[in-house]
Amino acid sequence: MTITTPAPVTKPVRARRAAWTVLLWLLVLPGTAWAVARLGGWERGLFIQFFAFTPYVAAWSAVPVIAALATRRWLVGAVAAVTLALFAVTVLPRAMADDDRGPQTGVKLHVMTSNMLFGNADAAQIVQLVRDNDVAVLALQEFSPAAKDRLAQAGLGSLLPYSSLGPEYGASGSGLYSRFPITAPGIHDNGGGFRQAYGTIKPPGAGPIVVESAHPLAPAARSALAGWRSDLEAEPKPDRAGPPRILLGDFNSTLDHQPLRSLIAKGYRDAADATGKGLIGTWGPYDGDPIPPVTIDHVLVDERLGVGATAVHGVRDSDHRSIVAEVILPAA
Incomplete structure (x- = not known):
């Protein structure tokens, strides 16, 4: 029986994986901060103008979730999913008629x-x-x-x-x-x-x-x-x-x-x-x-x-x- 061992991960591959993880965090964290600020009503300064575009940021927040889960970055994916959920709670009700x-x-x-x-x-x-x-x-x-x-x-x-x-x-x-x-x-x-x-x-x-x-x-x-x-x-x-x-x-x-x-x-x-x-x-x-x-x-x-x-x-x-x-x- 022949036993094979996995090829060692080369430094360029490790670097690419690390770079991708960093990129994902950079995509997720601004949205997370936005969602938390929106939930708490903490818009300040000229950021007030940008808050008018929150529904667009909410739609975009689905992209990091898909990217993180597809590449098995579980921690990033979890944070991205929570961010998406926060946006959904604050934005989606506007597209649904109220019971009352x-x-x-x-x-x-x-x-x-x-x-x-x-x-x-x-x-x-x-x-x-x-x-x-x-x-x-x-x-x-x-x-x-x-x-x-x-x-x-x-x-x-x-x-x-x-x-x-x-x-x-x-x-x-x-x-x-x-x-x-x-x-x-x-x-x-x-x-x-x-x-x-x-x-x-x-x-x-x-x-x-x-x-x-x-x-x-x-x-x-x-x-x-x-x-x-x-x-x-x-x-x-x-x-x-x-x-x-x-x-x-x-x-x-x-x-x-x-x-x-x-x-x-x-x-x-x-x-x-x-x-x-x-x-x-x-x-x-x-x-x-x-x-x-x-x-x-x-x-x-x-x-x-x-x-x-x-x-x-x-x-x-x-x-x-x-x-x-x-x-x-x-x-x-």
């Missing part, structure tokens, strides 16, 4: 939010979306005097004759249109300089509802980070002693940003998240910029109200997509 979407019987109200990109968005298309989707409340951001005129020319007044408007040139203007009379209308300025139009409506068969077009400051520069955080903290919260609220608009934040999650936890539910549409991007390359889509526009609905179907629609000449959500109001 609030009351599902009552008065149905379709609301819509749209950022008009310095007032340049296609007004006729916005009016068509209002008509096609039976929208009763329209919230607009980056709403300019010229946009107000174009919307009127496109026939918005015949669909939504009541309004609370604060148009301004640039990105700060805000508008709120309604099918129903608006009481206690108003405009207030955020600390970051953006305006927010608001008012109270009372659809037939339902009680009063406070609606507001939200637009906190964007975390576009280090100097804006404190203002972004304080604007989100200052957004109105539901008050059990008062009428329910709907807060909808461009929040310049995704569900991977702790300040937005904290706001929602005060008594809101995110309509897209609740209906399994929470991973659909609403801002990104729609004006030609090479930026992967992220979800920074939201319809936040008071937990006392229900959420039905939600849909996202592109709008010409805007870098944002519109959100249309069905909100279910308890019968009066």
